[in-house]
Amino acid sequence: MAAPLDEQLATYRAQGAGAFEAKAGEKLWRSSLGKDAEGNDRSCVTCHTGDPKQAGKHPKTGKAIEPMAQSVNVQRFTDPAKVEKWFGRNCRQVLGRECTPQEKGNILTYLGSQ
């Protein structure tokens, strides 16, 4: 896989994560654990769809979101600050807390496998 993803994963390992699993990442990706302000379900899939190779859409604004899969969108994961910014916001929104390094690594491993 491309180097930027490996660098991200190395960062998470340094923060204490163990072996990463795409399956665990996918499970988290699809879990509807959060709600938005109107009480609608929120999960990663809500904005990014169930297929990371497809473009997603913001449910309220309709704004298109480029695919998450690096296989179709080579820009993904190349900017660590951007990765952390979005993990921060979206994990807080969906899980009500920050994602752990393990969870982040699992999710990126899943997205990297697509």
Next chain:
Amino acid sequence: MKSTGFFATVLLSAALLATSWAGADGDAGKGKGKEGKGKGEQRRDSGGQAAPLPIPLDPVYQKECGSCHLAFPVRMLPRRSWEKMLGELGHHFGEDATLPEGELQQVRTYALANAGESSPSRLAQRLSASVPPEATPLRLSEVPYFVREHRGAAKHVNPAGPVKSLSDCQACHPRADAGSFAEDAVRIPKAAPAN
């Protein structure tokens, strides 16, 4: 602080005008009397001047505030609205839109320097002037001037239709991303026929 803001605006505007700027505000063609509302590309203010207004852009604002929705022209809200909104990005219309500190400060500087009160745009001034001093609207769609201007358009809004909400500027204002809202360029899309 005011002179710092002005100086920052001058520097920022000079730097950005050299690289990118958006064209006419579009308000030059507006007006109840349709005076000067000519055909074609010319837009005129009531003094008869063709007046494209450069809109200072900020790449951080465009990127950070345009990732989920149109990066609304900051001149469309008063300064106090931006202060409030940027102070509570963790609760931004039900979303977490938190910005890292560096980007937040840059966006804040830009927004406050270019907010409604600071803009030479007639549209911006009409919007700002219509907001009662005790109000701090965060939604453009709550600004009285906006409400008046969109009374007719409001009937076209339908969550199922091409115009999902009044915050979807680009549905009817094709050049909203360039900060242009010229009345003569408005195209209201027809809803798909019912099955």
